[in-house]
Amino acid sequence: MSSRSATIDHVLDALAPLPLTARKMFGEYALYLDGKVVDLVCDDQLYLKPRPGAQSLLPDSPMGAPYPGAKDHLLVTDMLDDPDRVVLALKAIAADLPFPNPRKQKT
Numbered sequence: 001m002s003s004r005s006a007t008i009d010h011v012l013d014a015l016a017p018l019p020l021t022a023r024k025m026f027g028e029y030a031l032y033l034d035g036k037v038v039d040l041v042c043d044d045q046l047y048l049k050p051r052p053g054a055q056s057l058l059p060d061s062p063m064g065a066p067y068p069g070a071k072d073h074l075l076v077t078d079m080l081d082d083p084d085r086v087v088l089a090l091k092a093i094a095a096d097l098p099f100p101n102p103r104k105q106k107t
Contacts, residue, residue: 002027007044014080017087028067033094040073042066046080047073053092057085 008022008029021032022041029041039048047066048054050073055061061079063072079086 003029003041003044008041011041011046011080014083015087015090018090020090033090035100036094036097038090038093038097040066044077045075046077046086048076048086048089049093049097050074051093051096053096054089057089057092 011031012020012022018033020038022029023032028043030037031039031041037049039046041047043066045064045066047064048058048061050063050071054074058074058076058079061074061076064075065071066073074089076086076089
């Protein structure tokens with residue numbers, strides 16, 4: 001099952017204080033902050049990368065795999081009603097992640 005675009009609109013609205021962008025991948029979505037993948041939306045559920053900063057801010061968050069074979073992520077869909085903690089966790093995730101390698105230009 002793939003995620004609906006209405007779900008992505010809701011997530012982006014709830015987390016509007018952040019300059020998040022969404023990119024569709026294999027019927028699901030990856031959300032980017034500062035050019036880094038910080039979370040996934042799979043089956044209309046929001047999953048955050050389990051980085052130390054996010055886990056310390058959301059210690060009571062349930063864990064789950066966003067897709068078969070994936071490592072467990074923080075499942076935070078129910079926290080979007082009060083998104084302040086999720087916004088802080090996303091900032092912590094972005095700070096924990098390295099910048100992606102620049103792509104080579106085609107000649």
